[in-house]
Amino acid sequence: MTKKIDEILQLTIEEFVIKGCTEGLKTRDYFKIKNTLLKYEEYEDNQYYKKLKRIVNDNYFLQDLFDEEYIYYVMLNSSLLPFVLVNNTHDEIKLYSNDSFMFLCQFHTEKTPSLGVTNHVNLMYCFGCGYGGNVFDYVKDYENISFKEALSLVAEVYNLEKTGIKVNKDLVDKYKRSIMSDKYLELIEQGMKRIIDRSKKDINKYGYDAYRVIEAYNKNLNQIYAVMNNITPGIPPVSYPKEKIYTKAHLDTSYLE
Numbered sequence: 001m002t003k004k005i006d007e008i009l010q011l012t013i014e015e016f017v018i019k020g021c022t023e024g025l026k027t028r029d030y031f032k033i034k035n036t037l038l039k040y041e042e043y044e045d046n047q048y049y050k051k052l053k054r055i056v057n058d059n060y061f062l063q064d065l066f067d068e069e070y071i072y073y074v075m076l077n078s079s080l081l082p083f084v085l086v087n088n089t090h091d092e093i094k095l096y097s098n099d100s101f102m103f104l105c106q107f108h109t110e111k112t113p114s115l116g117v118t119n120h121v122n123l124m125y126c127f128g129c130g131y132g133g134n135v136f137d138y139v140k141d142y143e144n145i146s147f148k149e150a151l152s153l154v155a156e157v158y159n160l161e162k163t164g165i166k167v168n169k170d171l172v173d174k175y176k177r178s179i180m181s182d183k184y185l186e187l188i189e190q191g192m193k194r195i196i197d198r199s200k201k202d203i204n205k206y207g208y209d210a211y212r213v214i215e216a217y218n219k220n221l222n223q224i225y226a227v228m229n230n231i232t233p234g235i236p237p238v239s240y241p242k243e244k245i246y247t248k249a250h251l252d253t254s255y256l257e
């Protein structure tokens with residue numbers, strides 16, 4: 001049990017609402033609470049379970065803010081990399097493993113880049129200050145806005161179903177421009193090339209990651225295409241020009257060569 005959840009459990013519902021409204025809660029805190037709930041579900045009369053359930057279900061703040069399905073929908077249809085990229089101030093961005101990139105950390109002062117963003121996992125972690133999180137955490141913390149605004153901003157950037165919350169138009173434009181930038185395309189292509197080369201050498205070792213990198217790369221292309229054409233990347237996703245899309249066959253043939 002993390003300290004954060006223990007802290008939350010000490011609060012009354014009212015205190016929790018106030019804390020949540022003023023400080024915001026990270027998505028992962030919510031999922032931790034939900035996972036804990038599931039674990040305790042078989043003990044219906046457990047006091048701990050009852051308290052958690054009350055927090056999640058009877059709290060208008062959580063119901064309003066954390067629609068799990070909607071969060072997943074926005075998360076699956078967005079990528080962290082272009083968000084970090086546009087706020088990057090360092091000249092060189094290093095590819096250090098698969099499709100992971102090292103940036104100068106934007107949350108602490110440093111001279112050597114230690115903020116890693118892994119594209120196919122869609123998460124970031126700083127080896128210097130320990131900052132980590134997903135696209136919502138990043139937007140919330142970097143732009144200093146609430147979770148709700150961060151979620152709405154990401155949805156708007158990717159032309160997804162809107163939340164009804166007003167978002168800053170300049171921020172939307174900034175991140176849209178990043179998604180359509182040559183630099184972003186260059187980065188995801190670098191990651192793609194790296195994984196194809198690696199898979200060629202050792203398909204057993206890199207095969208699984210390779211498939212995930214390919215999936216992420218194609219997802220990125222769909223997103224770029226959708227943003228450029230101002231359309232929603234629904235299901236089935238919009239199709240990017242076929243010749244640009246990599247498939248598992250690219251790996252298999254390169255391995256056989």
Ligand SMILES: [Zn+2]
Pocket residue numbers: 105106107108115126127128129130131
């Ligand atoms: Zn850092």
